[in-house]
Amino acid sequence: MKRLAGWMLSSPATLAVSLFLIIPVAATISVTFTAPGGLLAPYAEFFDSAFQRTVLWRTFEVAAITTVVSLVLGLMTAYVVSRCPPWMKSVLIILAVFPLLTGVVVRSFAWLIILGRNGVMNNTLEWLGLIERPIALLYTQTSVVIALIYIFIPLMILVLIGVLENIPDDLLQASASLGASPTRTFVQVVLPLATPGLIVGAVLVFTASFTSYATPHLLGGTRQMMMGTFLHQRAMVTFDWVSASTVAAIMVVVIMTTVLVMTRIAKRLNPMAA
Amino acid sequence: MSRSIHPALIAMTVLVYIFLIGPLVIIFGASVSDTTFLAFPPQGLTLHWFENIWEISAFRRTIVTSLQVALVGTFIALLIGIPAAYALNRHRIHLPGWLSTLFVLPILVPEIVIGFSLLRSVNVELGVPVFASLLIGHTLLVLPYVIRVISAALASFDFSIEEAAVSLGSHPVKTFFTIVLPNVRSGVIAAFILAFITSINDVSVSLFLTGPGISTLPIQILAHVEQFFDPTVASVSVLLMMLTIIVMIIVERTLGLTVVAK
Numbered sequence: 025m026k027r028l029a030g031w032m033l034s035s036p037a038t039l040a041v042s043l044f045l046i047i048p049v050a051a052t053i054s055v056t057f058t059a060p061g062g063l064l065a066p067y068a069e070f071f072d073s074a075f076q077r078t079v080l081w082r083t084f085e086v087a088a089i090t091t092v093v094s095l096v097l098g099l100m101t102a103y104v105v106s107r108c109p110p111w112m113k114s115v116l117i118i119l120a121v122f123p124l125l126t127g128v129v130v131r132s133f134a135w136l137i138i139l140g141r142n143g144v145m146n147n148t149l150e151w152l153g154l155i156e157r158p159i160a161l162l163y164t165q166t167s168v169v170i171a172l173i174y175i176f177i178p179l180m181i182l183v184l185i186g187v188l189e190n191i192p193d194d195l196l197q198a199s200a201s202l203g204a205s206p207t208r209t210f211v212q213v214v215l216p217l218a219t220p221g222l223i224v225g226a227v228l229v230f231t232a233s234f235t236s237y238a239t240p241h242l243l244g245g246t247r248q249m250m251m252g253t254f255l256h257q258r259a260m261v262t263f264d265w266v267s268a269s270t271v272a273a274i275m276v277v278v279i280m281t282t283v284l285v286m287t288r289i290a291k292r293l294n295p296m297a298a
Numbered sequence: 299m300s301r302s303i304h305p306a307l308i309a310m311t312v313l314v315y316i317f318l319i320g321p322l323v324i325i326f327g328a329s330v331s332d333t334t335f336l337a338f339p340p341q342g343l344t345l346h347w348f349e350n351i352w353e354i355s356a357f358r359r360t361i362v363t364s365l366q367v368a369l370v371g372t373f374i375a376l377l378i379g380i381p382a383a384y385a386l387n388r389h390r391i392h393l394p395g396w397l398s399t400l401f402v403l404p405i406l407v408p409e410i411v412i413g414f415s416l417l418r419s420v421n422v423e424l425g426v427p428v429f430a431s432l433l434i435g436h437t438l439l440v441l442p443y444v445i446r447v448i449s450a451a452l453a454s455f456d457f458s459i460e461e462a463a464v465s466l467g468s469h470p471v472k473t474f475f476t477i478v479l480p481n482v483r484s485g486v487i488a489a490f491i492l493a494f495i496t497s498i499n500d501v502s503v504s505l506f507l508t509g510p511g512i513s514t515l516p517i518q519i520l521a522h523v524e525q526f527f528d529p530t531v532a533s534v535s536v537l538l539m540m541l542t543i544i545v546m547i548i549v550e551r552t553l554g555l556t557v558v559a560k
Contacts, residue, residue: 027389030392033381033389034382034385034386034393037381037382037445038397040378040437041401041404041441044416044434044438045403045404048419049407052411052418100314104310107303116315119318119319120318123322125495127538131321133325133531133535134325136336136523137324137338137532144338231408234408237501238520241520255414256410259414272408272411
C-alpha cells in the first residue's frame with residue numbers, strides 16, 4: 025500500500041520526464057546511428073570537417089578559459105565576502121544574486137553596448153588617445169569569453185561563499201594559533217577543504233558555458249560559432265537535422281562525461297570524508 | 299572578521315563588483331538616451347524607448363506569451379513536482395534510488411538539446427501545437443528546481459505531526475493539505491519564484507519552440523537586436539531588471555534573501 029502510494033505520487037513527474045525528455049532526447053541521439061551511409065557516418069562527417077572540428081575545439085577552449093578565470097576571480101571574491109561583517113556580507117550577496125536572476129539575454133546584451141563599434145570601450149580608448157578609429161571588439165573569441173565570465177561569475181561567487189562558510193572557523197584559528205601565516209593557512213587548510221566545492225563550481229560553469237547559446241550568438245555571431253549556435257544553425261537555418269542531432273549527441277556525451285568524472289574526483293578528494 | 303585581508307584581495311573584489319554591476323548601469327543609461335542608436339553615457343533624456351516597447355506589437359505579444367508560459371508552466375510543475383517531492387521524502391525506502399536522478403535530468407541534459415529534441419519529437423512528429431510544446435518545455439525546465447526546493451523544505455518537516463493527525467482519524471489527503479502543505483509554504487513560494495524567473499529568462503528551450511505569431515520575450519529580444527540597434531532593447535532590459543528587483547523584494551519580505559542565495 026505504502027509502496028503504491030510512493031509510486032502513484034511520483035508518477036506524473038516521472039511520466040513527464042520520461043515522455044518529454046528521455047524519449048525525445050534518445051530519439052535525437054538514435055537518429056545519428058541509423059542515418060544513411062553506415063554506422064557512425066554522421067560522426068565521421070563531423071570530425072572530417074575542419075570547420076566543425078574548429079567549432080568543437082573553440083567550444084572547449086572558451087568553456088575552459090571561462091571556467092578557470094571565474095574560478096580564480098570567484099574564489100578571491102568569495103574569500104573576501106565570507107570574511108566581511110554580516111551586514112556587508114548580505115549586501116555583497118544581494119549584489120551577486122541580482123545579476124544571476126537577471127536573464128542571460130539582458131546581461132549578454134549589455135556587452136553589445138560596451139564592445140560595439142561606437143560602444144563604451146571604443147569611445148573610452150579613443151578619448152584616452154590609445155586608438156584613432158574604432159576597432160573591432162565584437163565577434164571575437166575574447167568578446168565571447170568576457171561576456172561568459174560576466175554571466176557565470178555570480179554563480180561561482182555564490183557557490184564558493186557557501187563552500188567557504190562550511191569550513192569550520194576552529195580550523196582556521198587552530199592554524200593561526202599554531203603560527204601559520206594567513207597565506208599558509210589559505211594554501212594548506214582552506215584550499216584542500218574547499219577543493220570538492222571548487223570542482224562543483226567549475227563543473228557548473230564549464231557545462232553551462234559549453235552549452236550556452238545566447239551569449240555566443242550575440243557576441244560571437246557566425247564568426248565565432250560554438251556548439252550551441254552551430255546546433256541551432258544546422259537545425260533552423262540549413263535544416264540538416266541529422267547533423268544537428270550529431271552535434272546534440274556530442275554535447276550530451278561531453279557534459280555527461282564531465283559531470284560523472286568530476287563528481288567522482290570531488291568525492292575522492294574530500295578530506296573531511298577520509 | 300578579525301583576521302586581516304590582504305589589500306590586493308580587497309581591491310580585486312571591488313573590481314569584480316564593478317565588473318558585475320557596471321554593465322547593468324550602462325543598460326539603464328542607454329535606455330533613456332535620446333538617440334536612435336545605443337549610446338552610453340546617454341545623450342539627452344527620454345522615455346520614448348519605453349513607449350516604443352508598447353508600439354512594437356511583437357514585444358507586446360511576446361511579453362504576454364512569456365508571462366502565460368511562465369505562470370502556467372510553473373503551476374503545472376508545482377502540481378506534479380510537489381507530490382513527487384513528497385513521495386521522495388515520505389516513501390524514499392519504497393522508491394528506487396534512480397528516481398531522484400531522473401528528476402535532475404532536465405538540468406543535466408543541455409537545455410538546447412532538450413529544446414531541439416522537443417521540436418523533433420513533440421512538435422513535428424506528434425503534431426503538438428507550438429504553444430503546448432513551449433509549455434511542455436518550460437514545465438520540464440523548471441521541474442527540477444521545484445522538486446529540489448520543496449524536497450529541502452520537506453526534509454526539515456517533522457512527519458510525526460502528520461502521523462498524529464492520521465492516527466486521530468484525519469483523511470491522508472486532507473492531512474496533506476491542512477498539515478503538511480502549510481508547513482512547507484515558504485518552500486512552495488521559493489520554488490514558485492525560482493521557477494518563474496528561470497522560465498521568463500529561458501532562451502535555449504524556447505529557441506526551437508516558436509512558430510508563426512508565437513515567441514517568448516528573450517527570443518524576441520534576440521530577433522530585434524539582429525535588425526535594429528536602437529535603445530528599445532535596453533528599455534525592455536530595464537523592465538526585466540525591475541521585475542527581478544520586485545521579485546527580490548517579495549522574497550526578502552516573505553523568506554529573507556539568504557534562503558534563495560543558497
